Amino acid sequence: MRRIALAIGLLFLMGGFLWNGQLTAHAVRDGLVLCAHSVIPALFPFFVAVSCFTDLGLANDLGNLLSPVTAPLLGCSGTGSVAFVMGLLGGYPVGGRTVAELYHAGSIDRSEAEHLLTFCNNCGPSFVLGVAGMGCFGNSRIGLWLYAIHVLSAVAVAQLRRDHPKGGTRLRAPAPAPSFLTALVRSVTAGASAMVSVCAFVVFFVAATRLMTALTGISHPLLIGTLELTGGILALTPDRAGFIAASALLGWGGFSVHGQTAAALRGTDLPLRPYLLGKAAQAAVSAVLALAVSRFLF
Numbered sequence: 001m002r003r004i005a006l007a008i009g010l011l012f013l014m015g016g017f018l019w020n021g022q023l024t025a026h027a028v029r030d031g032l033v034l035c036a037h038s039v040i041p042a043l044f045p046f047f048v049a050v051s052c053f054t055d056l057g058l059a060n061d062l063g064n065l066l067s068p069v070t071a072p073l074l075g076c077s078g079t080g081s082v083a084f085v086m087g088l089l090g091g092y093p094v095g096g097r098t099v100a101e102l103y104h105a106g107s108i109d110r111s112e113a114e115h116l117l118t119f120c121n122n123c124g125p126s127f128v129l130g131v132a133g134m135g136c137f138g139n140s141r142i143g144l145w146l147y148a149i150h151v152l153s154a155v156a157v158a159q160l161r162r163d164h165p166k167g168g169t170r171l172r173a174p175a176p177a178p179s180f181l182t183a184l185v186r187s188v189t190a191g192a193s194a195m196v197s198v199c200a201f202v203v204f205f206v207a208a209t210r211l212m213t214a215l216t217g218i219s220h221p222l223l224i225g226t227l228e229l230t231g232g233i234l235a236l237t238p239d240r241a242g243f244i245a246a247s248a249l250l251g252w253g254g255f256s257v258h259g260q261t262a263a264a265l266r267g268t269d270l271p272l273r274p275y276l277l278g279k280a281a282q283a284a285v286s287a288v289l290a291l292a293v294s295r296f297l298f
Helices: 002-019 021-055 058-074 078-090 094-104 110-117 125-137 140-160 180-216 221-227 229-234 240-252 255-265 273-294
Strands: none
Touching (some): 058 078, 078 094, 078 140, 094 110, 125 229, 140 240, 140 273, 221 255, 255 273
């Protein structure tokens, strides 16, 4: 029965794309423009730098310095905390991709990787301040509050999972670090492949949300943002309700981001369920924090 419902839904989706060919074509072009103007410039250099950083084994060196702070705060090793830092700086889906790379390199075990996935894949400051703060609310101060709530909610989710099982899969011995040139070549190639996947999800979900709105007339920002973050954020009203909704949507990330994260985890045995539960928890915590703060801002 489930497969029949899935087949009917996909046939309906294909029919919708064909019946609304012009709308779909415009949506795909808009998605490609979004990728060219925003997504690729923001993510591709970071993908290359992070891949090179982990490939050279520098994440382990940085982790040794961070461990005294991150162990009590995030319940993870110093090496694992690198994924949290990279995710907060680079934005979706850098955190998830960094976890996959650290796990693949044997720098963290499976239980820690699953724990990290619940809180380390986050929105970057450029998106929160630029798109949410200035684009929706026209106020950089609101953007700073949104980013602070985003960071605090991620830490709160990490605290909720402090009792996660430790020492699961035995770590592999680290491979000898390659030369910088070898690491750079591999990182650029891997980054390019990752960008194709990210942009494909962005384009598809832009087209899907446009089709959904055209066929149903439903254009509520929360529904759109649940699927595709940028469109949902920009459709919010610049008031207290919009602030709370923006916080929740930033914590959730959207199914487009989740697809990008799933693609980053492909080739590993890491499940997606802990990640999705973590994002749902972060959205709830973000909304509660925003509700408490919003009375002083609006």
